[in-house]
Amino acid sequence: MASADLDQTDVDAVLEVVRSGRLTMGSQTEEFERVTAEYCGSRYAVAVSSGTAALHLLTIAAGITAGDEVITSPFSFVASTNCFLYEGGHPKFVDIEPDTYCMDPQLIEAAIGPKTKAIVGVDVFGHPADWDHIIDIARRHDLRVIVDSCESLGSEYKGRKTGSMGDGGAFAYFPNKQITTGEGGMIVTNDKDVYAVCRSLRNQGRDESGPWLEHVRLGYNYRMDELSAALGVKQMQRIEEFIAKRRTVAEMYDRAFSADPRIRTPKVQPHVRMSYFVYVVELQGQIRRDAVMRKMLERGIPTRGYFSPIHLQPYLQNRPGFSPAGCPVTERVSQKTIALPFHNNLSEDEVRTVAGVLRQSLDELSA
Ligand SMILES: Cc1ncc(COP(=O)(O)O)c(C=O)c1O
The missing domain is CATH 3.40.640.10 (Type I PLP-dependent aspartate aminotransferase-like (Major domain))
Incomplete structure (x- = not known):
């Protein structure tokens, strides 16, 4: 990963x-x-x-x-x-x-x-x-x-x-x-x-x-x-080299998903220089990330569900004085966001494989 x-x-x-x-x-x-x-x-x-x-x-x-x-x-x-x-x-x-x-x-x-x-x-x-x-x-x-x-x-x-x-x-x-x-x-x-x-x-x-x-x-x-x-x-x-390599991998993913309306790629604000930690896509439509992550793993591609909302974590629920007010955007987004395999040296072929498996998983789940 x-x-x-x-x-x-x-x-x-x-x-x-x-x-x-x-x-x-x-x-x-x-x-x-x-x-x-x-x-x-x-x-x-x-x-x-x-x-x-x-x-x-x-x-x-x-x-x-x-x-x-x-x-x-x-x-x-x-x-x-x-x-x-x-x-x-x-x-x-x-x-x-x-x-x-x-x-x-x-x-x-x-x-x-x-x-x-x-x-x-x-x-x-x-x-x-x-x-x-x-x-x-x-x-x-x-x-x-x-x-x-x-x-x-x-x-x-x-x-x-x-x-x-x-x-x-x-x-x-x-x-x-x-x-x-x-x-x-x-x-x-x-x-x-x-x-x-x-x-x-x-x-x-x-x-x-x-x-x-x-x-x-x-x-x-x-x-x-x-x-x-x-x-x-x-x-x-080597930090600047690492940031550049990560940006290259992110751009390869961006291109791989550019024509697919089911997959939203990261949005970087114009005043920002982005140093990517992970590459996270947001699924559009009704399909939930957990089902997609399972499908991808079956095909040998591990992913991560970044993030699970903190206010819904089990350890907070019984904490004295804690009242979990709703955070609707967080709750919606966290059903949809998937961190794809990502590191400095991921190749174009590997990116294509991951992108293909994600698209195929979405095809199957919406069939
Ligand atoms: C947003 C954020 N805060 C804090 C931490 C904690 O860092 P560490 O695992 O080194 O304690 C992490 C690590 O993943 C993080 O992503």
């Missing part, structure tokens, strides 16, 4: 760390942070153990505590909601725009109440949310803005890199992402206080200058190890 793009320079970089004996808290982590901050146009970066860890620390840095409400999108991976549930925050789910699948800013103000503390926006499948609009609303209502860019490393919104907006942004490096470190994540921010708190929190709540066994706040072990960071440094050297 997805597969990381690794070469000998990646292998050598990791081996060099192993041979050096310095396996954590070293120069590779610092270098990975430096190149990421520079790439994103952010002042600071903090490498952590996952995208979820990055979001969790940003939630704490934003001061979200028990009883606070947080506005967010239900059409996302669960971590963008879980990050503030850990702190006792309550989700206020705001529905999405049907074109970009990102949170619809027109619906945000109606969701703001006296307990609202923050907005967690998500760049869905690589497409940036409407950040200017979201940040404008947040500033007028004195809300913090956390930017979940775990799926959008390298995308640009009106010429600015994703992650760099708001109070702080999060990236993730699981092997299906634009670059990988195995497991790993990154916080980027322009806010010195957010930076300092996140550095301390990822390192068990230690102060920069304090003794090793003194802990000034309740922290975590969310550190990234040096092997992962070395891989990240090498992968960042």
